[in-house]
Amino acid sequence: MRSLVTVLALGLAATPALALDLQKKCATCHALTGPAAATLSELKARTGPDLFYAGNKYRAEWLSSWLQKPTRIRPAGTYYEDHIKPGAKHDEIDASTLTPHVVLNQDDATAATKALMALKANAALIDDQPFKAGSSPMGEMSFDKFYGCMACHEIEPGYGGQSGPEVYTAGRRMTPQFMVSYITNPQAWNPKGLMPNKHVPEANIPKLVNYMLALAKEDWQ
């Protein structure tokens, strides 16, 4: 696997210094090489999501667009406990502790996307067959009630749990194959991560993914 700096340097051959600068910027918060965190202290030290398998996770078109106009995906930051405080009714997000993601210009976003999409760790965890998108009968019921995913994830802006990333945009951000794999075994990707394995039967996982794909088509601001 080529390192991000190499790929960035190739993508931005005319301005290798900028490529190195970009690589450093990304690596400040994100792991660009594996493995995943093996301890909680390692997990907490990573202030952005792991990117060493970005090419097996993200949709390139979304990544490029988001890097130019980043919005918060995880309401309470990457590791929620560092960004909450006791509130009047329940624990609340301490917004003063959250910092916005760096904004890239179009050229840098294009180069960074190309570099990130080349990071293909954990390819063996991804089904190489295309995901067959379909309707999602009982998808919302499964997500909210049968498996309790909503406890940690918002299914629309301002509704749902806040310790995990929002899922109403998940279908825009991630490939369905990645979502299938991650739901099947979150610990295979991130052994110390906060998402438990709900042991969703294989036949039911497409319902959850189709539900998220349908959610992503709604006009969220």
Added chain:
Amino acid sequence: MKRLSTLILTLTVFAAPSFAAETAKDNYAAYCVQCHGLQGNGMGLNVRDMSVQPRDHTDAKAMSGRSDEELFKVIKEGGLAVSKSVLMPAWNDVLTDEDITNLVSHLRELCQCTYGK
């Protein structure tokens, strides 16, 4: 032979993944606080839209009604395993039995109670 042994020992020491045991306090902070709250009172970040409220671990009366075995089982196998809410997930893919035993002790510290008292 000695050199080979040294090499094997060196490889073993440096190649073995470092799975340092986590403290119960750290595991609670990472996995439990999101729903059970910074103060363990069931008022976590995620409770706003939950259909079933998480257990208040500081409630001595309620917590003394649960045996250590029940607490172990619900952490390891999830709420459904003890006829409680699906919102409490099974943590056995993340936590070892030792981690869970230590968490049960941590819960007893939070509630300042024991089973039946």
